[in-house]
Amino acid sequence: MNYRNSPIEKITFNKNSFYIKRDDLLHKNFSGNKARKFYYFLQKDLENIKKVVSHGSAQSNAMYSLSVLAKIKGLQFDYYVDHIASFLKQNPTGNYKYALENGMNIYESQIPKSFDEETLFIKEGGALKEAQYGLEILANEIIVWAKENNIENLKVFLPSGTGTTALYLQKYLPFEVLTCACVGDEEYLRKQFFQLEDSNHPTILKRTKKYHFGKLYKEFYEIYLELLSQTKIEFDLLYDCLGIKIFEEYISKYNKTTNNYLYIHQGGVLGNESMLQRYENKYKA
Numbered sequence: 377m378n379y380r381n382s383p384i385e386k387i388t389f390n391k392n393s394f395y396i397k398r399d400d401l402l403h404k405n406f407s408g409n410k411a412r413k414f415y416y417f418l419q420k421d422l423e424n425i426k427k428v429v430s431h432g433s434a435q436s437n438a439m440y441s442l443s444v445l446a447k448i449k450g451l452q453f454d455y456y457v458d459h460i461a462s463f464l465k466q467n468p469t470g471n472y473k474y475a476l477e478n479g480m481n482i483y484e485s486q487i488p489k490s491f492d493e494e495t496l497f498i499k500e501g502g503a504l505k506e507a508q509y510g511l512e513i514l515a516n517e518i519i520v521w522a523k524e525n526n527i528e529n530l531k532v533f534l535p536s537g538t539g540t541t542a543l544y545l546q547k548y549l550p551f552e553v554l555t556c557a558c559v560g561d562e563e564y565l566r567k568q569f570f571q572l573e574d575s576n577h578p579t580i581l582k583r584t585k586k587y588h589f590g591k592l593y594k595e596f597y598e599i600y601l602e603l604l605s606q607t608k609i610e611f612d613l614l615y616d617c618l619g620i621k622i623f624e625e626y627i628s629k630y631n632k633t634t635n636n637y638l639y640i641h642q643g644g645v646l647g648n649e650s651m652l653q654r655y656e657n658k659y660k661a
């Protein structure tokens with residue numbers, strides 16, 4: 377698979393101008409931060425592996441990306457979930473639909489207790505050390521771009537789930553990395569960082585309000601539509617809509633003029649399909 381450097385553009389949203397790294401455009405089927413996190417396995421010789429096993433939600437971006445990886449590598453892909461909503465089972469959409477099309481076997485049960493040597497087990501959301509391999513490449517693309525364009529006082533922002541992407545970007549970037557918690561709270565995110573590295577953690581921007589991951593918020597839907605209309609870029613409904621809100625609050629408060637900001641678009645747009653259905657059912661009427 378051809379893996380190219382993703383473009384960086386300058387956009388303006390609600391009068392704030394910033395750069396955006398378009399990792400959503402990395403590749404049609406393998407994009408966003410999951411492509412970066414799983415790049416290690418993509419380029420590695422997996423000759424002794426027969427099967428990829430993972431777990432998480434039935435709508436996850438990681439699940440879809442792993443189904444692509446398994447397909448490219450000619451491996452079986454087994455995925456374990458707690459529960460699949462009956463509506464989704466009857467009307468497959470988004471990541472679930474496309475992962476099934478790629479040959480994923482999905483089980484509503486516990487993950488097996490142990491695996492044989494021919495099985496590659498991937499922790500939920502791709503929170504693993506191997507992720508740093510692809511994230512170092514992303515960091516280097518940013519460093520080269522900043523140098524070539526004489527961009528100084530750069531701060532990088534991206535919303536976090538497991539925090540793996542933000543953490544390894546901070547490890548390899550000479551710029552401050554800012555993030556916010558989208559899954560769980562700030563304390564959960566800090567613990568996630570410590571599970572991977574003891575030091576050099578990104579800065580966590582606090583949320584002013586509590587949000588539950590995956591829940592529908594009218595405010596997010598409005599930000600999504602506003603982003604689409606002002607920037608012509610589709611952003612992810614689960615992470616970006618909260619991320620952009622926190623990011624906006626931050627840049628309108630601090631050092632707006634002295635710093636340059638780079639927002640990382642981490643993909644996930646395929647997952648919008650099912651989220652949009654839910655939003656439209658709820659708010660269109």
Ligand SMILES: *Cc1c(COP(=O)(O)O)cnc(C)c1O
Nearest residue numbers: 437536537538539540541643644
């Ligand atoms: C997975 C994902 C995240 C969270 O990434 P982490 O490395 O788990 O913090 C953010 N945005 C999108 C679009 C994702 O798919």
